[in-house]
Amino acid sequence: MSTTFDVYTSTMNIPTFDEILLLSNQYLLEFLVRHGVHSKYTIGVVVRKNKTNDLVEVELAKQATWASDEYAWFVIDGQPGGCDAYVNEIDELRCECWEGEFKLNERAKKIEKQMRECIDVGFFWSFRRSMGQPAIINLLYGLIAAAFGELTKGFVFSDDGAWDYDMFPITADGFLKNYFNSNYSKPDYADWAKRCIDTIKNMADGV
Secondary structure: OEEEEEEEOOOOOOOEHHHHHHHHHHHHHHHHHHOOOOOOOOEEEEEEEOOOOOEEOOOOOOEOOOOOOEEEEEEEOOOOOOEEEEEEEOOHHHHHHHHHHHHHOHHHHHOHHHHHHHHHHOEEEEEEEEOOOOHHHHHHHHHHHHHHHHHOOOEEEOOOOOOOHHHOOEOHHHHHHHOOOOOOOOHHHHHHHHHHHHHHHHHHHOO
């Protein structure tokens, strides 16, 4: 089982891998320091082929996009696990799903014009976390999604339990204020965040 965050861009001016890594590392540092963790962790990325996992040569100074038969693998140096990310076409089925969101989802209704502009771009990123990952990877994939959302002035969305569906779609700024928030309004999410944060602290203490 896995959960995902989808990021819809409002622009074809796609950020580079370097820009994504710079911002996501900033988010990670700020989060850890805010919770009393001062160990140094660094986010990195490679691109691999879907079927073979063979490495694909990429230039980090180029746009952070990749082919449909490839995936990006975001990791934290020295830590097991990671987040796999995909570039997906917005096809007819995806458009039908959004028509349903615009009818039933009050948050989507409020930003329907902006969301339709994102949908018209024609693609979105998906950031996936498989179950059983280390706590810091649970944090990582949300921060990566937020970095993409911020740099593209787009929106973050999830409907598979990655975080509270009642919050989506949402801007990167709004997402960062709520994701992994141990004071979140819904206890299940707040408790999970607290357990993960405590695990990250214990891990850092053991380094």
